Amino acid sequence: MSQWFQYDRRIFKYFNYLLVIQIIPLLAISSYLINEINPLLFKKQMLYYGIGAIAFLVTTFIPWRKLIWWFAPLFYTMNLLLLLAVDLVGKTILGAQRWIEIPGTGLTMQPSEFVKVSVIMMLAYLISKKPPLEQGYGLVGFIKLSLVILIPFLLIAKEPDLGTALVLLITGYGILFVIGINWKIWLVLAVAVGLSAPVLFSHLHDYQKKRITDFLGQPSYPVHQALIAIGSGGVEGKDKDEATQTQLKFLPISSIDFIFAYLGERLGFHGMVTVIILYILLILHLFYIAIRN
Structure with missing residues (x-):
């Protein structure tokens, strides 16, 4: 039995610790904002983080x-x-x-x-x-x-x-x-998808069609409220109680789909730029890992 569950030191020797260092600030910022909006969801996320960490340690064996x-x-x-x-x-x-x-x-x-x-x-x-x-x-x-x-x-x-x-x-x-x-397969597939796009669009649910038309046309109500939240945050952001777009429920699903809008309302332009830079650095690092391997 022991031969099936032996600790492999190479996992931690070659583990990409920089990746963890880059992810932690993003988790910390999102958890902080989620805790302000929905404390119950925050507790669930902390539980899931713990389960994930335990699962990682177990799978190393x-x-x-x-x-x-x-x-x-x-x-x-x-x-x-x-x-x-x-x-x-x-x-x-x-x-x-x-x-x-x-x-x-x-x-x-x-x-x-x-x-x-x-x-x-x-x-x-x-x-x-x-x-x-x-x-x-x-x-x-x-x-x-x-x-x-x-x-x-x-x-x-x-x-x-x-x-x-x-x-x-x-x-x-x-x-x-x-x-x-084979490139010929990709060519045939691209032509087939292009010709069938109108038929595929007609079979979408109404709300899915609306998302596409809203993206191509005028912003929908939720997107409009998100833009107001981002604009109202200004450069420095607002205190939690002054973040009226979220506190008064104008911004829908602010802890999930529109959490970036709440980030803009709470932490302002500086907060948004910081998060965007963190994501750019993370993505570049992931590309580096993929190219190197």
Whole structure:
């Protein structure tokens, strides 16, 4: 049993500590703002951070190179079953059925978030088993890998959660683009998507169509209120009690979708620029890691 759970010192020797240093300020700022708006959500997030840290420490003792051949397919299948369970026993919040409530805890989990990881692992597993030829994967290989992406994509889009579904789609096909697919397949796919775009648009939910038209046209009410919140913050920002856009509920879902607007109202221009710089540095560092490896 001990051979399966041996501590691998290389994990911490080669661990990218700079990445953690870059993430901590972003977590601290968002947690501070969320605690002001929704203390209960803040406590839940702290709990999730703790669970994540414990999970990381536990997984350092697991020899993934020995287990990946069966863990990746199992993890992927389990997440597909969770997505199916959402349709049966999922909890509806803000008009969308995306969550499963954990009995006896009052906490919820969103399977689509775990699916993102499982799809990446499953693609890596399949690609490592059969790497592409010099000219890239052909049609058969492309279809097999696409099924890994499209099945969860359709299940998530059905919830409906088109935003998460599109992130999964872009991530999955981004991996295939980097790994290598015959260019003729990409050309045919681009033409097919372009020709079918009007049909796809017609099948969207009304609120999804509205988001697209609002993005291309005049800002919607929530976006208008967010702009007012950002403008009212000025250069230095406001005290919590003076942040009227949020305190008086003009700014909707300020602890999630419009938290950047609340950041602008509370911490002003300086706070927004600081966060943007932190994100730019983080993204550049991630690109550096990807290129180096």
